[in-house]
Amino acid sequence: MILASPPLEGVLLGAGAALAYAVPALAWRALGERRARWALVVAWALHAAALGWALLGGHGGARFGFAQALSVTAWLVVTVYVVESQVLPQLRARWALAGFGSAAVLLALFFPGQKLPPTQSPLLPLHWALGIASYGLFAAATAHGWLMLRSERLLRQRAQNASGVPLLTLERLMFRLITAGFIVLSATLLAGGIFGETLYGSQHTGWRWDHKRVFTLLSWVTFAVLLLGRWRLGWRGRRAVHVLYAGAALLLLAYVGSRFVLEVLLERTA
CATH class of the missing domain: 1.20.120 (Four Helix Bundle (Hemerythrin (Met), subunit A))
Known part of the structure; x- marks a missing residue:
């Protein structure tokens, strides 16, 4: 460990x-x-x-x-x-x-x-920054979704709004963060697929179907479905937040989950 x-x-x-x-x-x-x-x-x-x-x-x-x-x-x-x-x-x-x-x-x-490890590509830190930024944006969106559901539950019980902000405002902020995170995540996936050899060396030529990329792609599809459902079907409220939770969980498994298994459970450093 x-x-x-x-x-x-x-x-x-x-x-x-x-x-x-x-x-x-x-x-x-x-x-x-x-x-x-x-x-x-x-x-x-x-x-x-x-x-x-x-x-x-x-x-x-x-x-x-x-x-x-x-x-x-x-x-x-x-x-x-x-x-x-x-x-x-x-x-x-x-x-x-x-x-x-x-x-x-x-x-x-x-x-x-x-x-x-040392890298000769100046684009690698940018690639990492994009990936972590997408984590942050989707995590912030998830926090807004949690606040929205909690406030909705308290309002049904005729209690005080938990967030102090109207539900529609929270929902609008949540979808703005989801949209921004989806754009950044898309850029991260494109950079990894197109410039993989430049970023990580000749041993990473092309698209590698490892656990990280599979979970990342699944999360991208989930967020795309969420945004499409919002645009075409008017998804909102609990349905939208639950889909957001699923996409955020898949994205968490993509890097954090795989690195946790390697570093803690398998006790490996690479």
């Missing part, structure tokens, strides 16, 4: 980010809206520093794995929330996002991933 033994600086950054996330996650009611929002911004900044330390060689070389993918995804989701909260200050989801961020940072401390 690949357990972490990062330098003290990396431990302090990661622990600091996890603790900072825990503050709004556990004490958001006591802090109040304004201070809880600022606490989340501080945690977000520390999380960015911890990611930079790990991904830019703070461990004696750049590392990446399933835990880092989840950590970057969590950071991107919090980024979307921070931006949206400036436009929709009534949006209430910081306790759940802060809990997700704290767990992701701690997981990355225990599983630092493998050292990335």
